[in-house]
Amino acid sequence: MGPRDAFKLVYKMGMMAVTLGLAAGAFAAWWYSTPANGLLLIAGILGLLTIIAGLSISKLEDQDRQAETYRSIFHEMRERLPVSIRFGTTESGAADIDTLQWTTHDAAPVSVRIPEPEVHRVDAAMLGDAKRMAAEGRGIDDICRVIDPQFDARDSAYQSAFRKLAQAMIDQG
Numbered sequence: 001m002g003p004r005d006a007f008k009l010v011y012k013m014g015m016m017a018v019t020l021g022l023a024a025g026a027f028a029a030w031w032y033s034t035p036a037n038g039l040l041l042i043a044g045i046l047g048l049l050t051i052i053a054g055l056s057i058s059k060l061e062d063q064d065r066q067a068e069t070y071r072s073i074f075h076e077m078r079e080r081l082p083v084s085i086r087f088g089t090t091e092s093g094a095a096d097i098d099t100l101q102w103t104t105h106d107a108a109p110v111s112v113r114i115p116e117p118e119v120h121r122v123d124a125a126m127l128g129d130a131k132r133m134a135a136e137g138r139g140i141d142d143i144c145r146v147i148d149p150q151f152d153a154r155d156s157a158y159q160s161a162f163r164k165l166a167q168a169m170i171d172q173g
Helices: 003-031 039-080 124-135 140-147 156-172
Strands: 083-089 095-104 109-113
Touching (some): 124 156, 140 156
Antiparallel strands (some): 083 095, 095 109
């Protein structure tokens, strides 16, 4: 029996005692109630509290069953996935959220390092030059080369995204 199970047992026993105490109080208030002393209202309130306390015991069991169901679904999905994913750590042992590592079923480790994001600052003069170049009929690649001198050295995915960004900047800027 683990600590959680022991705590659940203590909680259940305590809630059962509270429930029985509330039920006894409700019964006693009902038994001694008269139209003049208003104990019937107290009996009703204690009866409702008895129901709430009793339901809290069953809610704990329902939550545990649901958690066990989710846990089994997670483990089943994890067994079917071809990789196990974990975030890397630095040499000091601190969490490194820039590194993502996974292992395939044949235990070949794969690591991906996510670089720092690039920031291109475009001031009003550069935006004016880009708009002027677009008005002159120059291509979007020429405009991108003015904004990012390393544009031609980049991969095609970067170039495609940068073209879209530059075009949106010209259209809306």
